[in-house]
Amino acid sequence: MLEQEWENLQVHSMEAQIKNRKTGTSSLLVINDTPVCVTGLSVTHTILFQRMSITRTKQLQDLQRIIEEISREIMWVNEREEEELVFDWGDKNIDAYIPKKQESYSKLMRDLEEKEKELNKVKLKAEGLLKSNHPASDKIEAYMDTLQTQWSWLLQITKCIDVHLKENAAYSQFFKEANETNLKLQKQHEAIRQKFSCDRSTPLDNLLEIEFEEEKERIMENKRQVQLLVNKSKSIVRLKPRNPEDKSSSQVMVQALCDFKQDQKVILKGNEGILKDNSQRSKWLVTGPGGLDMLIPSVCLLVPPPNPLSITLANKNEQYYEAILGIWNQLFINIKSLISWQYCVRDITRINSLTISMLAKMRPEEYRNIIRSLETHYQEFQRNCLGSEMFGDEDKKNIETGYTSAQAHYDKLVIQLPAYSEYLSTCFYYSLWVPLLNTSLTLNCSKSGIFIIFHGKSMQNDAYIKLKAKIQSQLQNMTDADKAKFLQAELDFINQKLRTLEGFSSSYLERLKALRALFQCMIQAEDTIKVHEARLTEKETTSLDPNQVEEYKATLKQMKADLEQKRDLFNAMESQLSNTVHWNEQISQSFHKCDVDLSKYSELVGQMSDRWHRILAQINTRTQDMEKYLPILRRYLQTSSTLSTWIDDTRQRQDNLQVAKFDDVKIVMEQLNQQKMLNSEIKAKREDVEDVQRDADTCAGSIKDYELQLASYGAGLETLLNIPVRKTLLQSPSTIVSQEAANLQTRYIELLTRSGDYHKFLGEMLKNSEELKMRNTRIDLLEEELRILRGEIQDRSVKNKSLEDAIGRYQLELSQSKDQLLTMEEVKRTQAMQCNATKEDLNSTFNQVKDLNEQVARLTYQIDEEKRMRRLAEERYTNQQAEYELVIRKRQKELEEINWAKIDIEKTIKDKEREIERLRRQLEDEMARQREIESELSKTSNMIHNSQTHYNELLQEKEGLLLKIKMLEQDKSKLQRYEDELNRIKVTLESEQRQKQRLQDENMQISRDFSYWKSQYELKEEQVRKCTSDKDATERERNSLKNEIARLMSELRMVDDRYKLRLNSTEKEIADLKLTKDSLERELRKLNQHPDVSSKQTQTSDNEIMVDSSKLLFDGIRKKVSANQLFDCGVIDKSTLNQLLKGQKTVQDVAVDIQLNLKGTSVIAGITGRPQEKMPITEAKKKNVITPEGATMLLEAQAATGHIIDPRVNEKMAVDVAYSKGLVDAEDRDTLIRAECASTGFIDPHTGKLLSVGQAMKKGQINKETALRLLQAQEAAGGIVDPVLSVFLPKDVALDRSLIDEDLYRALNKKPTCYIDPVTQEKQTYIDLKLKSRPDPSTGLLLFPALEKPLTVQGLRGEVSISELVDANLLGSVDVDGLREGRITSTDIENRLRSYLRGSTCIAGIYDEAKNRTVSFYKAMKEGLLRPGTTLELLEAQAASGFIIDPVNNQYLTVEEATQKDLVGREFKDKLLSAERAVTGYKDPLTGTIISLFQAMEKGLIEKGHGIRLLEAQIASGGIIDPKHSHRIDVDVAYKRKYFDKEMNDILSYEGDDTKGFFDPNTEENLTYLQLKKRCITDESTGLVLLPLRDKTKQYKTTQKKTLRKRRVVIVDPDTKKEMTVQEAYEKQLIDYETYVELSGQESEWEEITITGSDGSTRFVIIDRKTGIQHDIQDSLNRGIIDQATFDKYRSGSLTLTQFADTITRKTKGVT
Secondary structure: OHHHHHHHHHHHHHHHHHHHHHHOOOEEEEEOOEEEEEOEOOOHHHHHHHHHHHHHHHHHHHHHHHHHHHHHHHHHHHHHHHHHHOOOOOOOOHHHHHHHHHHHHHHHHHHHHHHHHHHHHHHHHHHHHHHOOOOOHHHHHHHHHHHHHHHHHHHHHHHHHHHHHHHHHHHHHHHHHHHHHHHHHHHHHHHHHHHOOOOOOOOHHHHHOOOHHHHHHHHHHHHHHHHHHHHHHOOOOOOHHHOOOOOOOOOEEEEEOOOEEEOOEEEOOOOEEEEEEOOOOOEEEEEOHHHOEEEEEHHHEEOOOOOHHHHHHHHHHHHHHHHHHHHHHHHHHHHHHHHHHHHHHHHHHHHHOOOHHHHHOOOHHHHHHHHHHHHHHHHHHHHHOOOOOOOOHHHHHHHHHHHHHHHHHHHHHHHHHHHHHOOOOOHHHHHHHHHHHHHHHHHHHHOOOOOHHHHHHHOOOHHHHHHHHHHHHHHHHOOOHHHHHHHHHHHHHHHHHHHHHHHHHHHHHHHHHHHHHHHHHHHHHHHHHHHHHHHHOOOOOOOOOHHHHHHHHHHHHHHHHHHHHOHHHHHHHHHHHHHHHHHHHHOOOOOHHHOOOHHHHHHHHHHHHHHHHHHHHHHHHHHHHHHHHHHHHHHHHHHHHHHHHHHHHHHHHHHHHHHOOOOOHHHHHHHHHHHHHHHHHHHHOHHHHHHHHHHHHHHHHHHHHHHHHHHHHHHHHHHHHOOOOOOOOOOOHHHHHHHHHHHHHHHHHHHHHHHHHHHHHHHHHHHHHHHHHHHHHHHHHHHHHHHHHHHHHHHHHHHHHHHHHHHHHHHHHHHHOOOOHHHHHHHHHHHHHHHHHHHHHHHHHHHHHHHHHHHHHHHHHHHHHHHHHHHHHHHHHHHHHHHHHHHHHHHHHHHHHHHHHHHHHHHHHHHHHHHHHHHHHHHHHHHHHHHHHHHHHOOOHHHHHHHHHHHHHHHHHHHHHHHHHHHHHHHHHHHHHHHHHHHHHHHHHHHHHHHHHHHHHHHHHHHHHHHHHHHHHHHHHHHHHHHHHHHHHHHHHHHHHHHHHHHHHHHHHHHHHHHHHHHHHHHHHHHHHHHHHHHHHHHHHHHHHOHHHHHHHHHHHHHHHOOOHHHOEEEOOOOEEEHHHHHHOOOOOHHHHHHHHOOOOOHHHHHHHOHHHHOOOOOEEEEEOOOOOOEOHHHHHHOOOOOHHHHHHHHHHHHHOOOEEEOOOOEEEOHHHHHHOOOOOHHHHHHHHHHHHHHHOEEOOOOOOEEOHHHHHHOOOOOHHHHHHHHHHHHHHOOEEEOOOOEEEOHHHHHHOOOOOHHHHHHHHOOOOOEEOOOOOOEEOHHHHHHHOEEOOOOOOEEEEOOOOOOEEEOOOOEEEHHHHHHOOOOOHHHHHHHHHOOOOHHHHHHHOHHHHOOOOOEEEEEEOOOOEEEOHHHHHHOOOOOHHHHHHHHHHHHHOOOEEEOOOOEEEOHHHHHHOOOOOHHHHHHHHHHHHHHHOEEOOOOOOEEOHHHHHHOOOOOHHHHHHHHHHHHHOOOEEEOOOOEEEOHHHHHHOOOOOHHHHHHHHOOOOOOOOEEEOOOOEEEOHHHHHHOOEEOOOOOOEEEEEOOOOOOOOOOOOOOOOOOOOOEEOOOOOOEEOHHHHHHOOOOOHHHHHHHHHHHOOEEEEEEEOOOOOEEEEEEEOOOOOEEEHHHHHHHOOOOHHHHHHHHHOOOOHHHHHHHHHHHHHHHO
């Protein structure tokens, strides 16, 4: 550019020299510090040259300055970049560098903000130079582009730094918390060990003082922290692999934090790669997407979760916690058993220490309580010692021995007690009573053992009889009545016992026999059960080998057979138990020492029976699981092995493609085509990969369920039997399956990425090559033009040189003619004229050069214009071609319709010919029979006579047949005439078609006019509706303003009262001040008299007036705030502070003025429903008056402004207090505590300082959305809360004090809609919600008006909320307000929106004109009025539109209800249930969510053609059905909710054959559902739409055309459950060829037509109406695609049309 300018300067200087020579003057011109001698004609050019030189000098100086500034900024950016690139983000010293890096990052961001301002200045300077057309504009742009690139890159790095800071801070915080938790668990473990350490020497009182439950609560407190760490551990990044010294055995995956491009290699944000080398700190070698190696800055990469270290540490803490909890349980069992043992030992010792004298002194209740206490404590010891480590089997035997001996000692004392307690007064009495006593004792002792039998018999000996007789004789003579009575009672007691013992002995023996048999059965059953339980616990998982699974199945079946053989053993055991119980019941309960505790044996028998049943159930369950698991396993192994082989082969093909070299564009194009095919093949395999993944998940899930079942069974055995089951640590096959599936998916994704990247690379290479070729061509053209221009300039230069030579000659001649004075003037004039001419030639030359430049520019513009025109022409050509193809399709369709009649006639001719052929064959048969009859005539004369008669009959039949043949030939000639007539009709039809087209155009014009006026009407109606809504909104705003005015008036009255109080206090202060003034004046007069004393008193007075500033405390939001703090933040000014310090104002006075800053204004305190009703927000949420989300936001606003409010008692409280009082739910507690920190302050985890909301957001403690919501509530209440001072501050002050930053300040000024109206769900600001609220008359609190509960209306399948109808544009805010105010009801809404909520305008049934009745579709099919296919289609349309309709009873039913009422048949139920899912929604197999009909079509859950018909039926019957919300929506709302796209809308709006999926039984035409509906009638009684079925006996004047019935055939893939066409099923080899041909024929898509040319020639063509493919039969014969034999078979009917068309199609593909 500078060289060009210099050339221009030389040209101008040459011109100046010529002019100077003319004028005969010379001057010295300095250009760029170079003196140039110029002899010219004018000084003007010299000045011009000087100005140009100054301009060029200034431009160079500007260039130097701007380059220096840009270079300086680039260097600064590069320095910052280098600092960040070399930083180590590893785990070394992470706790030390995180705070420093956060500080440096904040400083960097501040520097970037300042630097951005400087860069903007530099940018303005550069743009100014560019606008002034600076000669070096390209260099300035290049420098600026470099600076912008570097700046953008630095900003990308800052984003990466922010991510690293957050992730590394989370890493540091996690390990810190995890280590602290581990240390805490260790301390707790040690504390438990020390606190619960005890042995048998520990006193009982010490054991009872141990606090078990308190310690367990302390242990359970760690559960939440441990679980939180486990959850956090899964999201912790890995920092160890960032260290090059860390060597990992497996591949390290990295994730890109920003986009990065290196040459042609690109890695995008979020992409993953494999780390290959990180030896350099700043750049890592990474294998990116597509397998390409790249050097990427390490700051741009993150080693993503999961982190094995964090997961291991978290799991370790969890295991440690579980271990501590187990230790506590064990110690608890130990101590409980030790306490029971202590009690037992104490009771045993006490009983053993008893003597007969001690027992005699006790009451019976006392010593009985002693033995009961021992029994109770011993039973407790037996229960508590189970699982205890303090007592072994020997210890248990010892305590049992002690217990038995104590009982024996007690029994002995009790027996001896009567002898000791009563001393017989006489020997006679003693001699009688002692034998009785011994007898009684003997009987008592006999109850305890088997010797009862012998004792019972020995009692009947002579000694007892003698003693009995002796006692009875003595009793008669005994005078002492008491003694006689005592002896008689003892004697009767012994007699009774003897009688009881006699019956007891036999029962006891029988019970012993039953017990022996029971024990034998139990031992055998126990052995059997243990063997099978051991076999069932041998395996803990299954195998991935199908053969092993089969073997295990056989083993299970054998085990089951063995158990079934042992069933009699268990039956015998149960019968023996029943027998034992029977004999045990025969024994009297009074003999308690002979009782046997059969409950434990019953329990053992029941336990063994349960174990036996559990074994059988476990075997059955495992067998069933194996039967389900085996096909899943085989399918997974087959699909995974197939996919793995394909991936290996495809990878090899990809490698071979990438190895190839490129020499020219042709090779690149070939490579691109091959890569495109390979990439398409890889993409097509995505479903296979997903199938493998699903199979793997299914297989792994089955394995996990099976393992869980085995583990549950083993754990149950371990718990039941208290026997540890042997466990082996095995790797689960589910893990292997998941790893294999993940490996396959990883390999596939890697292959797909490589293929896609290489395809993109080839495409870009080809594009670049073509652009380079075009650019070279353009350069050649420009060079050619430049060469021509240079030639012209050279010609001009030669001409200029000749002119200069001429000027020189003229000057020489002028010097020679000086002496000729007479002619000098003439010569001068001549020379002047010549000079002027020369000058004009020179000017013309320059003008021509300028014109050439302009011509070049004009040519360039013309070229661009030509390109643009060419592009427009191509677009017009494309549009015209599309329109032409559309016209051609229409004409072709019309021609096809015209040819249908001819096809029918041809088919009729063929039928007639076949009839003739049949008759001829029949005639030949009759002639053969005649010949046979003639041969038989020679046998007998009788037969001749009969045959003659029969022969005459045959002759008559022959004549009749010949007559029929003759008539058929006449019919054939008539058909030929009909064909000629058809050709004439065709011409007439063409003219009628043109007339029809003209009428259609006029109809379209009328439709457009109608649409225009309809749109105008809708626009006006919309304007009216808008005006109405605006009016209602104004009314609401007026009401809210009224409420606000009322609230403000109440506040004004309060302020007025406060100011009156202040006025009274001020007047009182004025009076006091007057008194003070008088006293001061008196003092002043005194001081004038005594100056020194006055001075001292003044100082004392001053000291007394000043108030201690520490006592000037105001009540803030949550705490006290001093006057100095209020002054520092600008709430009070200096004069107010001085007045407070001097005592001139009190704290109460000033608090009234700054009430807004100290307490703020009212927030929404609660909800009001009915008049005089007020509810806390949580209560309103529980009553479903408001939504949970809206309630949580309102509670957050309360907490953020200081307190949770109870509107019933006008009480403010903290969140925890509100939680204890039930004003806050447990689920909202944590959220509200976090919101409460907005007023109390967030705690900085590093410094411990209090942070405001804005500061907490910058630290990452809360997100921006939450911060804006809390700040907006604070601002609406009085200002931004300073948590340190606990006051409200204006936004500007908060910005100055860094409570918020500029971003938050600007965001708050925009008034974002952060809150949700809890009733309408509309987004609004908090101020708007306050305006809608009403003040409570009694408390002044703001209460939000809401309905008692969210109103709903009945939808298609469930309740629909009013808010959902608002979102669907079916209701407006006016309607919602009407509901609130009671002007309209939900019933009104249901009636208005009935077509959207309940009703359906689909075709309900059939109107039979012949019988004048209404019939359902299914009944019409049963009566033969409708075909089954037509019936199914119409019923599917009903089901997809909401309900199956009973047209007779006017009822809307579901498919299940319609099936139960026989309104539809069982054969249609499954298909109708599938269609009904268009209403209830389809279930996404991957996510499990409910999706719409169109989304199901996109995911392949339903065949596209079927889905189009259902969508069309929905639209025609009232609108698209939203399955999630159970109501219809308009088409525009369906667009917004993506229920179908524009392509589907085009398909539905195009009335072609593809969308004509419904059949008119009257005309046998294919129609759209809307067209078929237009042909229906409306039942006057029910309002239902009915399809009229014409009476075939009547004549109707209609024009019919022959149309092939197209039936949809759908095949379901048994593996994927997806619908597919017949062609797709045949290609996937799901059906054979014969089935394919049969089903294709049912679809009836092929047809044969005859086309007549203008010259009268005809040709036969078969057309696929679905795809538009057509084949000329004669052309196929000529080309050899088919032979004459195949054609003859088709003509004779041996080949169907579908078979014939399929043969041509397949052979055509083979030829091409």
